[in-house]
Amino acid sequence: MDLKGKKVIALGERDGIQGESIGKVAISAGAEVVLEVTHCFV
Amino acid sequence: MSTGRVKISGARNFLAHTPGFVRYGSKPTREIEANPAAEAEILAGLRSYEQAAAYLPNIAYLGGVSPDDMWDSEQPWFNENGVHARRHPYGEMMPEDEFIGVMKASDDFDLLWLEEEFNDEVRQKLADHPYWSEDDLGNLDKGVPLDQIKDQVGPSSGNLPLYRQDGQLIGVVNRAHDLDASLFADVLLENLATKAAAVMAVKTLLGDLDVEPGSIPYIINCGEEAVGDRYQRGGGNLAKAVGELCGCVAATGSDVKAFCCGPNHAIAIGASLVYSGLFERVLVVGGCSLAKLGMKYQGHLNNEMPIIEDVLAGSAILLEKQDGSGAVIRLDSIGVHPVGAGSAQAKIMEELVSKPLAKLGLRFQDVDKYATELHNPEVTEPSGSGNVPQLNYNLIAALAVRSGQIERSEMPAFARQHGMPGFAPTQGHIASAIPFLPHAIEEVSKGNMNRVMFLAKGSLFLGRMTQLSDGLSFIVEADG
Numbered sequence: 001m002d003l004k005g006k007k008v009i010a011l012g013e014r015d016g017i018q019g020e021s022i023g024k025v026a027i028s029a030g031a032e033v034v035l036e037v038t039h040c041f042v
Numbered sequence: 043m044s045t046g047r048v049k050i051s052g053a054r055n056f057l058a059h060t061p062g063f064v065r066y067g068s069k070p071t072r073e074i075e076a077n078p079a080a081e082a083e084i085l086a087g088l089r090s091y092e093q094a095a096a097y098l099p100n101i102a103y104l105g106g107v108s109p110d111d112m113w114d115s116e117q118p119w120f121n122e123n124g125v126h127a128r129r130h131p132y133g134e135m136m137p138e139d140e141f142i143g144v145m146k147a148s149d150d151f152d153l154l155w156l157e158e159e160f161n162d163e164v165r166q167k168l169a170d171h172p173y174w175s176e177d178d179l180g181n182l183d184k185g186v187p188l189d190q191i192k193d194q195v196g197p198s199s200g201n202l203p204l205y206r207q208d209g210q211l212i213g214v215v216n217r218a219h220d221l222d223a224s225l226f227a228d229v230l231l232e233n234l235a236t237k238a239a240a241v242m243a244v245k246t247l248l249g250d251l252d253v254e255p256g257s258i259p260y261i262i263n264c265g266e267e268a269v270g271d272r273y274q275r276g277g278g279n280l281a282k283a284v285g286e287l288c289g290c291v292a293a294t295g296s297d298v299k300a301f302c303c304g305p306n307h308a309i310a311i312g313a314s315l316v317y318s319g320l321f322e323r324v325l326v327v328g329g330c331s332l333a334k335l336g337m338k339y340q341g342h343l344n345n346e347m348p349i350i351e352d353v354l355a356g357s358a359i360l361l362e363k364q365d366g367s368g369a370v371i372r373l374d375s376i377g378v379h380p381v382g383a384g385s386a387q388a389k390i391m392e393e394l395v396s397k398p399l400a401k402l403g404l405r406f407q408d409v410d411k412y413a414t415e416l417h418n419p420e421v422t423e424p425s426g427s428g429n430v431p432q433l434n435y436n437l438i439a440a441l442a443v444r445s446g447q448i449e450r451s452e453m454p455a456f457a458r459q460h461g462m463p464g465f466a467p468t469q470g471h472i473a474s475a476i477p478f479l480p481h482a483i484e485e486v487s488k489g490n491m492n493r494v495m496f497l498a499k500g501s502l503f504l505g506r507m508t509q510l511s512d513g514l515s516f517i518v519e520a521d522g
């Protein structure tokens with residue numbers, strides 16, 4: 001998937017991948033992160 | 043850092059099957075408000091006491107089986123309707139009516155009114171309970187006429203009606219203030235339930251260990267619930283309230299809050315208080331999280347399962363001076379997640395697992411079992427939240443690979459040998475590491491295990507005051 005120029009919402013999970021990590025990956029792929037949040041689902 | 047040891051003399055768990063309270067969990071409350079038809083769906087999805095008591099993860103939580111015994115038990119576990127027992131080696135599964143009775147016994151402000159007949163029924167049952175006596179049951183001397191309860195539960199009353207699972211109205215939780223949201227009925231219900239679960243865990247622990255309650259000088263409550271009023275929301279010291287009802291007349295106490303890793307912080311602090319000589323023994327206790335009842339009920343119903351988030355839980359742990367026997371916590375093993383470490387999972391695990399092991403000169407394999415977030419996957423997977431313990435074990439195994447101590451191909455075997463299936467109810471702090479404590483004390487004391495690491499994480503970011511996570515770990519070993 002080409003993320004260049006796309007807007008990304010990064011929804012992370014505490015025991016999996018955090019929003020911050022997802023956001024960094026998306027930015028490195030050329031995306032703009034418009035929302036980054038980590039949740040705890042337990 | 044201290045190289046001291048402090049004895050973990052005992053730990054007990056407690057469960058109450060509370061199907062009637064599921065509608066008052068945070069998620070069900072919101073869904074029923076948005077769509078009143080959701081209430082009937084929830085009621086139709088509830089389990090019986092017998093089903094909940096026969097449920098394998100609940101039995102493991104109470105010590106009827108070892109978590110390792112669950113590996114070979116075919117899922118789904120909720121289909122099993124085998125033998126159900128109320129009491130197991132590490133605690134009991136209390137029926138809802140008796141638990142409401144314990145809440146009434148915990149109610150110093152007449153917030154909870156119980157219908158006369160129901161009141162008399164549960165009073166008799168509690169009088170017959172091994173850890174309750176007539177002297178403790180003054181709050182249940184007399185119930186309230188049903189008509190009076192009906193008058194209290196009108197739509198604009200601000201009070202919460204209590205029902206049996208079959209829909210019979212048996213009581214009401216009254217708000218304590220008409221304007222103070224910290225004293226509204228939903229908050230008081232949550233706090234009374236937390237106090238009651240904590241009281242049951244303490245009574246079970248002290249009763250089973252034959253410890254005189256008056257010999258406890260300090261109690262730390264590690265639950266996440268906020269007890270207070272509008273000027274000091276979360277002011278706390280539920281510890282002392284619990285101690286009062288348990289006969290700990292010589293004790294004072296305080297609350298330690300750190301989201302789900304509160305219990306691990308409380309144990310580390312309590313052990314330090316004992317090791318320093320300030321207190322001879324410290325009791326750590328955590329009550330239930332009523333808000334989490336039915337949190338994932340939609341996932342359960344969508345997968346044609348019963349709603350299995352229908353239990354409230356509690357834990358109590360006794361710390362004492364080392365005496366050369368049993369299990370001890372190593373104060374030199376405590377791992378912390380410092381502010382500067384960042385919140386990436388791998389980083390948190392490095393701080394909580396890799397660093398303490400390296401400091402002690404231990405290898406990953408030297409720890410027989412890692413007790414981490416022990417949430418029952420059968421609760422979380424149907425709603426897409428994954429198998430939380432397994433995610434954590436995979437990460438620990440990956441760190442062992444990265445440190446060169448195991449091969450990548452050995453990761454699954456490592457995770458199974460040094461991990462365990464999740465068996466704890468999704469009750470917040472209750473599910474983080476400590477459900478395995480009574481198991482660990484027994485296995486370590488018998489020489490079946492040398493070493494168990496307890497690591498818990500806290501999601502501080504949920505309170506919107508920091509983006510940080512938290513965590514704390516410690517190792518339990520045999521003494522001597």
